[in-house]
Amino acid sequence: MTSRGKTVYRCTDCGAEHPKWAGRCEACGEWNTLAEEMATPKAPSGRGAAKHSRIGVAGAPRSTAARAPRLGDVKGADEPRWLSGLDEFDFVLGGGIVPGSMVLVGGEPGIGKSTLLLQVAARLQNAGHAALYISGEESPLQVKLRASRLEEPSNDVALLSETSLETILATADAMRPDVVLVDSIQTVYTSDLEGAPGNVGQVRECAARLMRFAKDTGVAVFVVGHVTKGGGIAGPKTLEHIVDTVLYFEGEGSLDHRVLRATKNRFGSVDEIGVFRMTQSGLAAVGNPSALFLGDRHEAASGSAVAALLEGTRPVLVEIQALAAKAGFGTPQRVATGFDGRRLALLLAVLDKRAGLSFGALDVFVNVAGGLRVMEPAGDLAVAAALASSTHDRALPPNSVFLGEVGLGGEIRPISQAERRIAEAARMGFTTVFLSDRSIPQRNGSRSIRIAASRTLDELFGALFP
Ligand SMILES: Nc1ncnc2c1ncn2[C@@H]1O[C@H](COP(=O)(O)OP(=O)(O)OP(=O)(O)O)[C@@H](O)[C@H]1O
Numbered sequence: 001m002t003s004r005g006k007t008v009y010r011c012t013d014c015g016a017e018h019p020k021w022a023g024r025c026e027a028c029g030e031w032n033t034l035a036e037e038m039a040t041p042k043a044p045s046g047r048g049a050a051k052h053s054r055i056g057v058a059g060a061p062r063s064t065a066a067r068a069p070r071l072g073d074v075k076g077a078d079e080p081r082w083l084s085g086l087d088e089f090d091f092v093l094g095g096g097i098v099p100g101s102m103v104l105v106g107g108e109p110g111i112g113k114s115t116l117l118l119q120v121a122a123r124l125q126n127a128g129h130a131a132l133y134i135s136g137e138e139s140p141l142q143v144k145l146r147a148s149r150l151e152e153p154s155n156d157v158a159l160l161s162e163t164s165l166e167t168i169l170a171t172a173d174a175m176r177p178d179v180v181l182v183d184s185i186q187t188v189y190t191s192d193l194e195g196a197p198g199n200v201g202q203v204r205e206c207a208a209r210l211m212r213f214a215k216d217t218g219v220a221v222f223v224v225g226h227v228t229k230g231g232g233i234a235g236p237k238t239l240e241h242i243v244d245t246v247l248y249f250e251g252e253g254s255l256d257h258r259v260l261r262a263t264k265n266r267f268g269s270v271d272e273i274g275v276f277r278m279t280q281s282g283l284a285a286v287g288n289p290s291a292l293f294l295g296d297r298h299e300a301a302s303g304s305a306v307a308a309l310l311e312g313t314r315p316v317l318v319e320i321q322a323l324a325a326k327a328g329f330g331t332p333q334r335v336a337t338g339f340d341g342r343r344l345a346l347l348l349a350v351l352d353k354r355a356g357l358s359f360g361a362l363d364v365f366v367n368v369a370g371g372l373r374v375m376e377p378a379g380d381l382a383v384a385a386a387l388a389s390s391t392h393d394r395a396l397p398p399n400s401v402f403l404g405e406v407g408l409g410g411e412i413r414p415i416s417q418a419e420r421r422i423a424e425a426a427r428m429g430f431t432t433v434f435l436s437d438r439s440i441p442q443r444n445g446s447r448s449i450r451i452a453a454s455r456t457l458d459e460l461f462g463a464l465f466p
């Protein structure tokens with residue numbers, strides 16, 4: 001087909017425009033930064049124009065004045081959100097699906113993205129919100145096979161196996177479902193660009209047009225995005241800027257639980273998580289994440305400590321495991337999984353200097369059980385306690401939780417929202433909370449829990465390992 005409009009290659013770094021693709025941008029000298037895009041943002045000419053006139057490439061002519069309504073007259077602000085009924089999913093979105101929004105769901109291969117979106121499609125359909133599921137990666141039979149495993153009946157979900165953006169948009173426009181789910185953005189291509197599906201220019205252009213479709217029609221659009229080795233969604237960084245909401249679906253391959261996390265949300269808070277378990281019949285919401293993450297803990301073992309993290313608004317208890325073992329030849333290893341490597345190096349230095357624990361001849365491994373990531377400093381004290389427990393080869397007191405940031409002077413520092421974390425610990429049957437003497441809560445909501453406050457690591461470990 002030669003109805004293709006003219007395209008140019010723009011440097012994603014400096015913005016310079018080039019008529020042809022090249023490995024290096026002549027304007028700024030960067031390598032591999034050129035991405036294809038449509039040459040004219042104005043109305044296209046010829047056959048392409050008619051084809052895309054409804055939802056197409058063209059912007060409105062610039063010459064006519066637009067009407068600017070009063071903000072108070074803008075309609076739709078109080079439109080209710082649609083609930084999929086998959087509670088954790090609705091929760092992470094900020095309380096359901098916003099009509100006309102576009103949501104990107106990223107995740108590693110095989111993590112369960114297709115399963116999640118198919119379940120969402122089925123539930124929405126069954127709740128009276130028409131769903132159109134578009135698979136660019138799997139045949140209708142493959143999708144059907146997955147669907148037949150699911151708990152929720154999905155016979156009424158419309159299914160299209162297609163990769164042409166033009167066909168997808170035309171179909172969606174003709175059907176006008178409430179929700180369109182595209183699996184995946186990397187397989188969709190527009191014939192307006194020369195590049196192969198999945199390349200930066202294609203992904204960005206397709207996403208931008210799906211976004212415009214969502215805004216023009218009020219249809220909510222979900223797109224799956226594959227994740228690169230670096231952990232980002234494959235394709236341009238701008239993809240995450242284009243969409244309204246970015247969800248990451250993650251988990252450890254070997255474990256059956258999955259965490260859904262919002263990293264951007266124009267309609268709700270970020271860093272909320274939803275926790276699921278992958279089962280025979282699809283993803284099941286886990287209402288009590290702490291129980292899951294603490295599931296198979298060996299309390300009597302040395303090197304294990306429990307922290308209470310805030311995942312968005314929700315406190316979650318996680319086990320931190322540390323192992324300090326005699327190193328072989330060469331530089332001792334420092335391996336952290338689910339915890340920042342530089343933060344670990346800092347804690348080791350503080351433990352050495354301020355608490356008299358030397359790791360110079362030890363390999364050190366730190367692991368956050370269950371595949372969660374400890375992002376907040378409130379996890380420091382549990383990591384330090386697990387490390388101290390491992391070097392002493394003595395278990396920490398049973399049923400205890402460690403809450404605190406560790407300072408360079410070895411001081412234990414207060415953390416935010418101590419009350420909520422303590423309440424979660426109490427709910428999960430813990431009996432002692434170790435924290436900073438400066439974050440003893442005013443109100444200890446739970447009388448069943450003992451608060452053990454210390455000023456420094458040295459003071460705390462002196463008491464725990466006399
Ligand atoms: N019969 C089954 N019972 C339990 N779990 C299953 C079963 N079949 C598949 N799974 C799970 O579903 C996962 C695949 O899910 P899905 O295809 O939704 O992932 P995806 O993220 O879309 O993958 P891709 O990146 O390949 O598109 C498998 O890794 C497996 O864990």
Ligand SMILES: [Mg+2]
Binds near residue numbers: 113114115137183
């Ligand atoms: Mg898939």
Ligand SMILES: [Zn+2]
Binds near residue numbers: 013016025026028029
């Ligand atoms: Zn450049």
